Amino acid sequence: MVHQEFIGREAVVAKRGEYFYPCTVHFYRDSPQLVRGSMQFVYDEKGKRYTDFFAGVSVVACGHCNPAITSRTIEQLQQLQHTTTIYLTQPAVDLAERLAEVLPGSMCRTFFVNSGSEANEGALLLARMHTGRQGFLALESGLHGRTNLTMSVTGLPMWRTDRYLAEEVSFIERPYHPELSLDDAATRSLESLKRVLEQKGHSFAAMIVEPIQGNGGMIMPVSWYFRELKALLDEHGVLLIADEIQTGFGRTGAMFAMEHFGVVPDIISMAKALGNGVPVAAFATTDDIALSLNRPSASTFGGNPVSAATALAVLDYIRDERLPERSAELGQRLQAGLLALQERYPELIADVRGTGLMLGAELSGEDAAAAAGITDDILEEMKDRGYLIGKNGVGRNVLAFQPPLIITAGDIDGMIAVLDEVLLQVRNRK
Template sequence: MEHKQPTYIGPEQIIDKRKAYFYPCTQHFYQKPPQLVRGSMQYVFDEQGKRYTDFFAGVSVVACGHCNEEITRESVRQLQTLQHTTTIYLTQPMVDLAERLAEVLPGDLRRTFFCNSGSEANEGALLLARMYTGKSDFISMEGGLHGRTNLTMSVTGIPMWQTDPYLYPGVTFIPRPFDHKELHAQLSENELTPAARRSLEALQAVLDAKGDKIAAMIVEPIQGNGGIIVPPKGYYREVKKLLDAHGVLLIMDEVQTGFGRTGQMFGCEHFGIVPDIITMAKALGGGVPIAAFASTDTIAAALSKPSASTFGGNPVSAVTALAVLDYIERERLVQRAAERGGALKSALLELQQRYPAHVSDVRGEGLMLGMEILADNPTRGAALVDQILEQMKDNGILIGKNGLNRNVLAFQPPLIITEDDVQSMVNILDQVLAQIGESNVS
């Protein structure tokens, strides 16, 4: 059978069709974006055959690489065997996956509800908290991103992602434990920064005022879209103590941090705590849509009214997720993320020393790292970030951006990234920063 060579319409026609058929909210990176047509592990290729090293991984999705043959083989086999049933029928992949997750989840989190996206997982977690506590309201953190449904948007603390003008009013935001004035503070293991103490004081005040109405607090262990913000090590232990004293649950949104990204299987493990409910998506499916929220036997028992998910626990998604977990374990990707991430962070810190006029901070854990550009002039920093992204893309490197002001470079590559890939990216970034350094900082 003869295989036809695919015909690519090219970036300009894709942009034209997006303008014609998409909602205007759908945007894209780059002034001159490529059309991506193929992926292979840490690389993607455009319509002209140019190769790019992917240092963003679809925002932490393809942790095991693009089109990983070992994982794709299992997905295809299941696709050809039994493609779809819902949770109302009995199939083995979803229960095997739930059992496997119980083995890797922290503490006694062992009950899982499968769904399709991070937004849906967070929505389900918030519902579970309400059902268990009998309370309606929530605490969230400024700078957090939790989804695009009404309720998850309501607990999102980034203005640019709060599209709905009629958000749920029963959400109280507290300051995040971060202040640019404390960027280079040296802390002992359990020491808290002044910003972390202010955050805890704000939490205490909210709990004292209306703890009897609050079902849960939802947080990312490390804020992703908010700019790769890592709290001091002891911060979440103090948060958990305060919440427990008022009967308020802690939901950890591990959609971006889960499954090895930070050098631990889950981000909460950096802080020595186990949340009451945990949410997950992204890396679990390696590009195939799957998400879940998990809790303890006691808390999960509250979600007893009939419920189902048409695509949650889909056989293809569940088999793919099992293959992802097998690959992460077999290839030691959690340890690899810690090692590669440590090397990358050291290299980025060296660049900060070389270009202090532009690079304000380097932060993160494992292969979830951020480099903030011009923290004291974020508008100019955001423009420079776009310029850096464009030049890196032209040199065959794709990196991301985030932060409340979009002035943070995001390095979140597949966990299978090699030492040579890291060094090559750093060398190119060095050249790009040097070129930018030739212009005056305004």
């Protein structure tokens, strides 16, 4: 192993400040320099171990540097590293075939790209090509990417950076409101959709949704919501795009989160966990819809041999280790622990929501700024005690739990015990 000199967290922060764009931020007031990972653990430059409950925002679902996966990545890297789709290689077609086996419904066509933003951009383009329409529908507080078009269908204000976004987007009230039941919030959302469709349903190519809004605060609709939504879209010839970039590949206790709702979308986008840290993404659809994307196209790096071989190893590992089932089982344990903490600290935890190992705990405060501050304080304390958790939500006041799916029951119990100590400390300071 090559010895590496670690310059230390202060020097990394200084170099980021000098060479990165100012939009690049990081968690924590005293952020560790992460230098090594092994399954559910990462280590800093001082050798301290952290149990990772965020997994790079749902990316390393199979664990950091999982040898069952990295060995196959290295093997392919040493054999053939790169060609483009204008040449014939086997890993990409093998991966497309494997995806057809696990994708919902009759989806069997896949276009490979590099990132979730690019996958969603391609899905939106495909919808326009197939329908001949220009406009899009999206849910408020959704997040779909940082390209111009994916940012245009993003409903979270903090991620809508470009002041010149596409205007052909109509936002629908999301199926969640803190003062309404999930049923009432879903009904309100569908009524919002009906109104827009009645006015200009003929102008929309597709509606893009996250089955569970991750950055929006772990928002999971009531079980019947997407069935009603899909029926409304079908009446007007509008396609449904499921953005499964955070939710896909076992994260929620099912291979894809739309399975919880009994709905098969027209197009599905995927990334993150598919490569377990190696950049690979895709959008998939049926034979019929795929026929519409027929003008010459290519992706320089999409489906390259290394990323495809890695994704094949990921799919093998998910199958062999039964990770969706594991996520469902351990997710119940984690959720039970968070609900017990909510009962113990009702003045701090307003809500616990999500499913599988995609859970959120919304925090309370005197106002939105106070709640966000408490969230940051808890992240800092948990990090100091050896646990990395995330945050999201419209007000950045939702603790996000998205660990590698290979996390253990002991890891969960240990994290809950430490979070209990931290919450008690926060309450005593108030």
